[in-house]
Amino acid sequence: HQVLRVVPQSDEELQKVQELQDLEHLQLDFWLEPRKLGQPVDIRVPFRSLQAVKVHLEASGVSYSIMIEDVQALLNEEKVEMIRSSRHRSVDTATFNYEAYHTIDEIYNFMDMLVAENPNLVSKLEIGRSTENRPLYVLKFSTGGSNRPAIWIDTGIHSREWVTQASGVWFAKKIVEDHANNEGVASILETMDIFLEIVTNPDGFAYTHTTNRMWRKTRSKHAGAICVGVDPNRNWDAGFGDAGASSNSCSETYHGPYPNSEPEVKSIVDFVKSHGNIKAFVSIHSYSQLLLYPYGYTETPAPDEQELHEVSAKAVAALSSLYGTKFTYGSIITTIYRASGSTVDWTYNQGIKYSFTFELRDTGRYGFLLPAKQIVPTAQETWLALKVIMEHARDNMY
Amino acid sequence: DIDGVGHKYYLDLELEDVLDNDRTVNCTAEVLYHLGSKTSAPDVQLTVQGELRSTEEADKEFYHRIRSLEKELVAENIPDSHGNVPPELEPIHLLAWAASGYVIWQNSTENTNFNLAQVKHVKQVKRNDEDLQFDFVVLLHEMVSQEVLPWQVTLLWHPQRGARVPQ
Numbered sequence: 001h002q003v004l005r006v007v008p009q010s011d012e013e014l015q016k017v018q019e020l021q022d023l024e025h026l027q028l029d030f031w032l033e034p035r036k037l038g039q040p041v042d043i044r045v046p047f048r049s050l051q052a053v054k055v056h057l058e059a060s061g062v063s064y065s066i067m068i069e070d071v072q073a074l075l076n077e078e079k080v081e082m083i084r085s086s087r088h089r090s091v092d093t094a095t096f097n098y099e100a101y102h103t104i105d106e107i108y109n110f111m112d113m114l115v116a117e118n119p120n121l122v123s124k125l126e127i128g129r130s131t132e133n134r135p136l137y138v139l140k141f142s143t144g145g146s147n148r149p150a151i152w153i154d155t156g157i158h159s160r161e162w163v164t165q166a167s168g169v170w171f172a173k174k175i176v177e178d179h180a181n182n183e184g185v186a187s188i189l190e191t192m193d194i195f196l197e198i199v200t201n202p203d204g205f206a207y208t209h210t211t212n213r214m215w216r217k218t219r220s221k222h223a224g225a226i227c228v229g230v231d232p233n234r235n236w237d238a239g240f241g242d243a244g245a246s247s248n249s250c251s252e253t254y255h256g257p258y259p260n261s262e263p264e265v266k267s268i269v270d271f272v273k274s275h276g277n278i279k280a281f282v283s284i285h286s287y288s289q290l291l292l293y294p295y296g297y298t299e300t301p302a303p304d305e306q307e308l309h310e311v312s313a314k315a316v317a318a319l320s321s322l323y324g325t326k327f328t329y330g331s332i333i334t335t336i337y338r339a340s341g342s343t344v345d346w347t348y349n350q351g352i353k354y355s356f357t358f359e360l361r362d363t364g365r366y367g368f369l370l371p372a373k374q375i376v377p378t379a380q381e382t383w384l385a386l387k388v389i390m391e392h393a394r395d396n397m398y
Numbered sequence: 399d400i401d402g403v404g405h406k407y408y409l410d411l412e413l414e415d416v417l418d419n420d421r422t423v424n425c426t427a428e429v430l431y432h433l434g435s436k437t438s439a440p441d442v443q444l445t446v447q448g449e450l451r452s453t454e455e456a457d458k459e460f461y462h463r464i465r466s467l468e469k470e471l472v473a474e475n476i477p478d479s480h481g482n483v484p485p486e487l488e489p490i491h492l493l494a495w496a497a498s499g500y501v502i503w504q505n506s507t508e509n510t511n512f513n514l515a516q517v518k519h520v521k522q523v524k525r526n527d528e529d530l531q532f533d534f535v536v537l538l539h540e541m542v543s544q545e546v547l548p549w550q551v552t553l554l555w556h557p558q559r560g561a562r563v564p565q
Contacts, residue, residue, distance in 0.1 A: 032548065040548055101480050162479075213479045214515065214537065214546040231544075252544035288541075337542050364513035365416065367539055371481030 002050060003031065006041045006057065006064045016060045017041050018226065026052060031212055033227045035250040044211070093117060098170050098379075100372050101162050104134075104206050107199055110169055111137060118176050121189075127197075128267025131220040134202040136267050141175050141194040149397065150193040151280045151390050152272070157232050157264070157343070158216045159204025161286040163360055163370045163378050168198035168284070170379035171386070188390050192279070195271075201232055201264050214368065216252050218262050225249035230256035233285075235265045238345035239297025244338035255341050268343075272350065280354035280393040281347040282386060287367050288336065288359035289327045291316050291385065294348040296332030296339035304353050305331065311354070311392050315385035322381040325361065332357065354393045358382060404433040405508065415451060423448045431508050439504045457557040460489045464522065464530055471522040471532075490520055490532065493561065497553040498536050500563040511541035518548060529554040 008014040017034045020026065026049040031042040045053050057064050089106075090096040093113050102110070115122045121141055128136045142148065155168030175194060178184030185194070199205055203219035217229030227250035234245035237259035241247070245255035260266040272278055293308040295301075302308065312329040319327055332339055336359070344355035361370055361378045370378070400406055407429045415421035423446060430441040464471060476491050477483045483491050498514040506512065519535040532553050539546045555561045 042548075208479075214539075216544060246543075252546075366477060366481050367513050367515050369477045369479065369481045369516060371477070374481070 001044055001046050002066055004043050004045055004053065004057075004064045004066060006043070006062060007039070008034065008037055008041065008062070010037065012060070013037075013062045016057065016062050020053065020056060023052075028053070029211055033250060035227065093173055093176075096169075096173075098166075098173065099376055101166055101375070102169070103209055104199055104202055107165065107169060108135075108137065111139060111172070111198070114139070114172055114176060118179075121176060121179055122172075125195075127271045128263050130201075130203045130264055131218060131262070132203045132206075134206070136197070136202065136264060137199070138195050138197045138271070139172055141179075141189060141196070143179075143189045145191075145193075147275070147277050148191065148193045149277050149279045149393075150195055150275065151188075151282070151393060152195045152197075152278050152347075153282045153284065153386065154197040154200045154268070154343075155284045156198060156205060157200040157283060158285055159201045159208045160214050160216050160368045161360075162208070162368065163286050163375060164284045165199055165205065166372075166375045167360065167379035167382055168196060170376060171383060172196055172198065174379075174383055185387060185390065188387075188394055192390070192394055194390075195278075197268070200268075203264075204229070217254065218264055220256075220262060222249070222257050222261065225254075225257075227254075230254050230262050232262050232265050233283075233343055234339065234341040235259060235262045236269075236341045236343055236346035238342065238349050239295075239340040242297050242340040244297055244333075244340035253339075259341065269346075272347065272352075278347075278352055279397070280356075280389055281344060281352045282356045282358065282389060283343045284358045284360065284382070286360040286370065287362055287364070289325065289361060289363050290335055290357075290359040291319075291327050291329040292332045292335055292344075292357040292359070293329075294331065294345045294355055296336075296342045296345055299333055301331065302348060308354070308356075311389060312356070314392075315356075315388040318388050319381045319385040322384060323377055325381055327385075353398060354389055356389060358385070400430075402433065404431050406430045413446075418451065421451060423450060440506060442503065454557070456489075461530065461557045467522070470524055471520070473520050474518065476517040476520070491517060493532060493553055493555055494520065494534050494536055496561045497532070497534050497551045497563060498538060498549075500553075501536070501538065501549045501551050509542060513539050513541070515539040515546050523552075529556050529559070 006017050008017055014034055020028055027046050029044040031044055032040055034041045096110055111124055115124050123140045125138045125140055126135045127138050130136060156165035175185055179186050179189055201218055204215050207215045207219060217231050219228055220230055221228050231253045234253050234255040240259040241255055246253045248254060256262060260269055291312045316327040316329050344357050348355040360382060361374060409427040411425040411427060413423045413425055426445050428443045432438050473487055476487055494517040495514055502512040515537040518537050521533045523531040523533055525531050534551050535548050537546050537548055552564060553561055554564055
């Protein structure tokens, strides 16, 4: 396989490249999709399609360069690395390697092992299916009762933010351990349930493993859209389509054709509405080291802003106490940027007062490519902040 | 606010040495963003108050190592998907940061926030003069739009002359 780069300089050239997208038999994989003139388009071309693609481009005078001569060599290297790091496939959650990044299959396998080892505490719910028909799994941690007030945590809604899925796996194990040792969140589990969705965007996550490590969105293809994928954190019904999201399908912040167009989002919306008793909702992202609360779509302060601000201060102090990691906190719009259609703006407007978004480590040195050895410290410190939020929700029932 | 010219910012900065966390250096800077201009880089004046750590030994060693390579250095994906950087490529990673700094400066406005996401590709180009030349393809992540975009940038480096982006 080779990776070819084309930089369309005219509308005709752009069209020629877009035509390639429709020729399914060529099995082309666009690392950088055609967007507009002057922007590079990177195409991974299987060996047998190389001639056809080059002929198609050359016939129209579209120039291209060979960016990567041999993709197989690259992939071999990465695969070796993954195998090396998870060579000993664990048979239980005690030997699972929390200090490494895992594939979707490994994480789904971990979930099954956790449930099998702790059937009285943990169950796995399928809340829907992704665009590519992958199951959307949520782990439920409960010591009983019926529809107890609950806490929701999701990780991996943006697939390239790998430290979040990895932290989610660690959180799952931590909850089980605390319960077994009757410490930490054991007391919270006496009166509340915890729901944890670790791989909230499985199609995107699979894509970051096979094709493009920097993929953020879902993998949906909507009618009339020239590019793939919707930003799941702009697809919620809160200020949907307002400033702070893009209507261009090629954009990383494309909000989608309508709210909840993404099954990954709709399934959570349906779950939250039918559960009806969620008291705290935390959506986890990386990177920037921020703790955020609503709103992102408007400058109007949330009615509970003062309380949310105080809880954030406490949570951030707890996080920092472990390794000194500094977090900034505040409302989305004042702390990071205007963002419309975001998750916690919707959950807050549904009446879930304690709605928070985290942006985990780091602040840009490694960004999305956070070294695996930082997974556990990140998860540990974040857990302290989550406990502050969970305990506050428990102690301030509404 | 400077009428008819643009916006000027006065900054007090503390630089932290990434390779030696206890080392910090204070700086002051003036940054002028030109009015309405998306095609010109902001003007930057920087004053470093104090001294930067000497890296003479490590610089010399790196320089000689690269100069004595039989084949030109070529590498991809620094860091890799798992955040790993092989130790011998760490200096290349750092040079890529410098090169990215130039690109970021050239493309910054008051509404952008760039970070180097990954060095996608680097190729050393042997030269007749004493400089080392590295042709980079870097991925820059822009926070506000969330786009990760590739940029080609060439960097020249020499132990005494330092890093430069040729025009």
